[in-house]
Amino acid sequence: MSRLIRLDQTGHTELAQWSSSDPAAFERARAAMDAELARGYFAVAGDGTRSAEQVRELPADAELVILRRPIAGG
Amino acid sequence: MTAADGGLPLTGALPELADVPWRPLADEPALRRTDRRWTLWLVAQELPLVAIAVGLPLLSPLLVPMSLIALAFAWFIPDLWAAKGAEVLRPPRLPGGVAPSAETRAIGLLGDLIDHRARELLTRTGLVVERGRLGVWVIAGKGAVLVRGRGRRVECYCVRATGDDLPLADRIAHLLLALRADEPGFATVSNLSFSGARWRLSRRLPAPAKDGLAAAAMASGNRDREVSSSP
Numbered sequence: 001m002s003r004l005i006r007l008d009q010t011g012h013t014e015l016a017q018w019s020s021s022d023p024a025a026f027e028r029a030r031a032a033m034d035a036e037l038a039r040g041y042f043a044v045a046g047d048g049t050r051s052a053e054q055v056r057e058l059p060a061d062a063e064l065v066i067l068r069r070p071i072a073g074g
Numbered sequence: 075m076t077a078a079d080g081g082l083p084l085t086g087a088l089p090e091l092a093d094v095p096w097r098p099l100a101d102e103p104a105l106r107r108t109d110r111r112w113t114l115w116l117v118a119q120e121l122p123l124v125a126i127a128v129g130l131p132l133l134s135p136l137l138v139p140m141s142l143i144a145l146a147f148a149w150f151i152p153d154l155w156a157a158k159g160a161e162v163l164r165p166p167r168l169p170g171g172v173a174p175s176a177e178t179r180a181i182g183l184l185g186d187l188i189d190h191r192a193r194e195l196l197t198r199t200g201l202v203v204e205r206g207r208l209g210v211w212v213i214a215g216k217g218a219v220l221v222r223g224r225g226r227r228v229e230c231y232c233v234r235a236t237g238d239d240l241p242l243a244d245r246i247a248h249l250l251l252a253l254r255a256d257e258p259g260f261a262t263v264s265n266l267s268f269s270g271a272r273w274r275l276s277r278r279l280p281a282p283a284k285d286g287l288a289a290a291a292m293a294s295g296n297r298d299r300e301v302s303s304s305p
Contacts, residue, residue: 009237
């Protein structure tokens with residue numbers, strides 16, 4: 001089961017789950033991600049402990065997609 | 075134009091690069107140039123003080139105290155820069171609004187993003203050590219330190235997630251994800267606050283951060299040996 005997570009003030013919030021066999025769940029996850037991107041979040045897809053890739057569209061095969069806020073030099 | 079405007083493709087490169095279009099991408103040659111510039115800048119600051127320290131006693135032995143003061147300044151100037159760099163590994167002041175339960179949840183997720191060894195180090199030091207292509211990174215809530223040159227050289231970068239309401243572990247997770255997604259972009263977006271010897275930075279750190287930096291230096295030494303021995 002793939003997960004869409006947003007990093008926020010609560011620690012994190014799971015916004016959606018989907019699997020390749022459930023297109024409706026994937027559509028819901030995609031809509032949730034689009035809404036967060038519109039709010040200024042950025043999406044990073046990865047396999048957890050090693051790699052991460054900046055994405056604009058929800059990859060159906062990603063294990064984990066995390067929505068993060070922008071970073072800036074302090 | 076800002077990152078949120080979508081000036082850059084959001085796949086691959088960090089979108090935040092759109093906020094700093096004037097900066098060259100921080101690759102290996104750029105980092106070496108930055109190191110050289112910092113060293114030259116420091117030498118330029120030190121030379122007049124050392125010249126004063128040497129020259130005054132030659133003019134009159136009565137000026138020896140002034141010479142000692144000049145030497146003290148020569149010692150403290152690089153130390154002040156290192157103190158500025160050390161700030162990135164100190165915990166940020168968080169607003170009282172962050173609930174302990176939020177911090178616990180954030181630590182749980184951050185723990186899922188790193189391997190067992192990094193998790194053990196996180197528990198001990200509050201820092202995440204991550205191997206990259208440019209070197210080994212030590213990531214904290216207010217920025218990250220890049221350890222290079224077999225663990226002898228460090229670059230301290232001030233960078234943080236926007237918004238004051240995030241738990242500390244979430245701040246580290248933000249930086250870790252951005253670093254993994256685009257390491258040169260991450261170094262480019264960040265503000266360099268110190269480049270110099272690791273020992274000088276280490277002197278200014280609290281004990282847990284010292285441990286984290288030492289672990290990164292060891293990993294950097296191993297990494298550089300692997301790189302130099304690979305065909």
